[in-house]
Amino acid sequence: MQDLEFTVEDGKLYILQTRNGKRTGFAAVRIATDMVDEKLITKEEAIRRIPADSLSHLLAPIFDRDSVRKANKIATGLAAGPGAATGRLVFNAKDAVELAHRGERVILTRIETSPEDLRGMIAAEGILTARGGVSSHAALVARQMGKVCVCGASALKIDYETQTLSTGELTLKQGDYISIDGTAGEVYAGELKTAASEVVQVLVEKRLDPKKSRIYQEFASLMSWTDKARKLEVRANADLPNQVATAVAFGATGVGLCRTEHMFFEGDRIDAMREMILAQTLDDRRAAVSKLLPYQRGDFVGIFRELKGLPGTIRLLDPPLHEFLPNTEAQQRDLAKKLNVPFERIARRVEQLHEFNPMLGHRGCRLGVSFPEVTEMQARAIFEAAAEVQKSGVKVKPEVMIPLVGFSKELKLQLDIVHRVAKEVAKEQNVKFNYLVGTMLEIPRGALVADELAKNAAFFSFGTNDLTQTTLGMSRDDSGSFLPQYQELEIVRNNPFATIDQQGVGKLMEIACDYAHKTRPDIELGICGEHGGDPESVKFCHRIGLDYVSCSPFRIPVAKLAAAQAALTVR
């Protein structure tokens, strides 16, 4: 589609200029598929012509146009999770869950979010924050869940005490209706009408007949063309069975990152996790850990069933333990009462676990090295689930991923536990299952000793979020104070947390791939950072010869299209 500029002078037509017309994702897909139908272009050309990012429009829920026209816009922020959402204003996870249980739609509104808000984010229609960029916690989690998100709406004053949100002119209180448009980054007071996109209605909600949706059919054609063209597999970052189901519906070829710790925040599980952290003896710790086993096993059973034989990469416990303990004294006193332990012990443990730079602290496999019983429990949960599902006639392909590895002995110690447990479970259950054990490359040292690590690891998955932070010496959460200026001054071309920094992080990835292939030519290589859903990064991954990218379920069509474009143009 072309934009033409012309003039008529003295009865003569002058064509002044022409350029590609700006079009929505809907229009881009329709134009391209129509032209294929009319045999004007090939399927390959159609793939090339659609901006990969614009596919996300097809999946986003939408506001009714009339509603928007009448609505009261109160702020703008960053378009962090596309789509439209409306619901009642809530200021914390607990209220979000409660209201959602009562059948209300809610918009979780926070100054910024943390893992403790996760349950609330799951319960909410949309997430609104006053602080944080497009790679803030809120934005990352929202995109993974396919939730609508507007973040960094800095004009909003959020007061947790009075449970109000104000703009100066207007003050909304908890329970009032609010609406957010995460495609445009806009915030409205009041209730606006929304609907799921047709593609989502067909694939995820399964309440629209595919034959009745023209845009779905066009989308489906395009996806089938990309599947033929692409070389890269496209997996999903998904932590729970329903996320995996969504991912598979969108055509994921596996799960590339299942973050087991997200499972620990659901319901009562967090209490068992906290008991584990507060345990003073190995026996107490083992007892607490064993309470987590059935929960984890149950989740993995659900995940393997949804995967139906596709590979599923499961990352062992990663975040520092202090993320699981409450921060305020009031919360700590509550927890003391609940677990029947002295408040002082909790306060002391929180202080003990405090870190100056948690990003570079006691986390990842360092936890597994310190607490091998946690690794053992997680491996057991994975393999017992694998055995159960395999027995039911559904194939399983678990890939156990050890996080934050930098030293080959560190990996070896964790691998030994995982292999031993796999053998034990196979014997106990009298069943055979295939599995791989590998590691996440997310600190520079891991990439630099990839040849050593590859002796024992069956796969590597680049954790490009952390690899970017360490390679650039730049904290994602703190970079907001200088990164915008860095983009303005053209020190960086893109936000390195959104698009892979090819010259730095990318070079390290190339070095690691090269080293890994020297030791183990058939090693499986992937990427599971947020970059896996970014078209330019996907093309880079194709170019350096990775086997797969992994991204949020709602980014899978984008990644597939980018992968196909890469295969058709990159050599």
Add this chain to the structure above:
Amino acid sequence: MQDLEFTVEDGKLYILQTRNGKRTGFAAVRIATDMVDEKLITKEEAIRRIPADSLSHLLAPIFDRDSVRKANKIATGLAAGPGAATGRLVFNAKDAVELAHRGERVILTRIETSPEDLRGMIAAEGILTARGGVSSHAALVARQMGKVCVCGASALKIDYETQTLSTGELTLKQGDYISIDGTAGEVYAGELKTAASEVVQVLVEKRLDPKKSRIYQEFASLMSWTDKARKLEVRANADLPNQVATAVAFGATGVGLCRTEHMFFEGDRIDAMREMILAQTLDDRRAAVSKLLPYQRGDFVGIFRELKGLPGTIRLLDPPLHEFLPNTEAQQRDLAKKLNVPFERIARRVEQLHEFNPMLGHRGCRLGVSFPEVTEMQARAIFEAAAEVQKSGVKVKPEVMIPLVGFSKELKLQLDIVHRVAKEVAKEQNVKFNYLVGTMLEIPRGALVADELAKNAAFFSFGTNDLTQTTLGMSRDDSGSFLPQYQELEIVRNNPFATIDQQGVGKLMEIACDYAHKTRPDIELGICGEHGGDPESVKFCHRIGLDYVSCSPFRIPVAKLAAAQAALTVR
């Protein structure tokens, strides 16, 4: 010197085994120099026979033996700064400075130290902490200053409120005498007799006639032999003129790292620095910055005079700004009164500057990019000082070092300022001086784009402290919770913050040297992390072809001996 084990059986002598005898640094030096005098071994062989680390014994102050025998040992900790010190117990920098002004010797005793304690550390004879490892802030600064230090003496309960230190049995209060042995890691109640080592009395205190000290003469001979043998230059990390004087007395061939921010903590300077940080307009910031100029210039004049033509590498402002602001509300209220600004502004600025991972935050050249006026002021102070000293007939060789560079445009922006100011000052003062501008390689990306950076940088200095933290994804301050176990399990062979991790960090250094030489064959390469004083690391630096190492003044003899050993054995 050999340890022999023998037995006599049935009148027959059996030699059972023999091995190198354990000996102090004093004995090692005496044996080796005696054997050279007796023509039993060559000078080269003498160099090889002395464990480099043991030279530090010759520089450390010592406790009188009788005193120790009668003393009451109350705790043990880590031997973090060799030597013996005795003095009055103080719990904060202010009291340390005050008591020292009154002519008292003091032992600064803290749970742990931070840059705010610096003045107190300078004033103290020794530093004692209850927390922190051999690479904690206290230990690093103590070694650089040649101060006695025991850290991590965890049996000590330090109470800032009551100004007491207790062990359960015994409680000492502020002003009581305490003694620490940083060679053995021991803490004694009461006053013990000490003396500076003879080498220090000759070289630094200049109150002992060299001819009257046999150990000094042996030391001097050994040093002259190492100077002939070594290929590496050995520079010093020194921030103030008197530290530079000490370094030159120990034979430093220049300054490899002058941390300009340490100058900001002296006297009233911190107030101007704080004004700069709190400024709300560019003009206010410029005004505050200009107050710092004369202080900085004065320090640099002193440094260049002491250097007498030797090169001096000066690093521009590096730490995050929040390190300069007070943390507690009381301190913030005091500052508000002093600077006549509203308390809320200070509190808000502190909150604004708070970072989740300060190590990976807004620091290094990122500050210079955000606040070019600071870079400009610092460059002006350096070059005005250079002009002044050069005019007085003493040659100067400033090397301006841009910290934390990862991107070539980032370096370029800072370089442009420095070169422009150099030209301006040369013109204003009508004097020519030589200078270099280069960068510190301390994040992996910097090393990976060294070929790009070398287009503009005249030298690289590896900041191996931070490079280790980022390459290993491991915070020095937080690693205490798992690193000891990592050493026990042999995941790491040495503490990577004490000895360069050759396989990881070292590989990155090799890559960077290789890239740098391709772009600029004559580039000057050095290292200025704490590793510069570690013998094994010095040998590694020799092997990869660096031009110099830089370490604390009191480690210079150790580094020189290690450099000579490397040149004699490594090929």
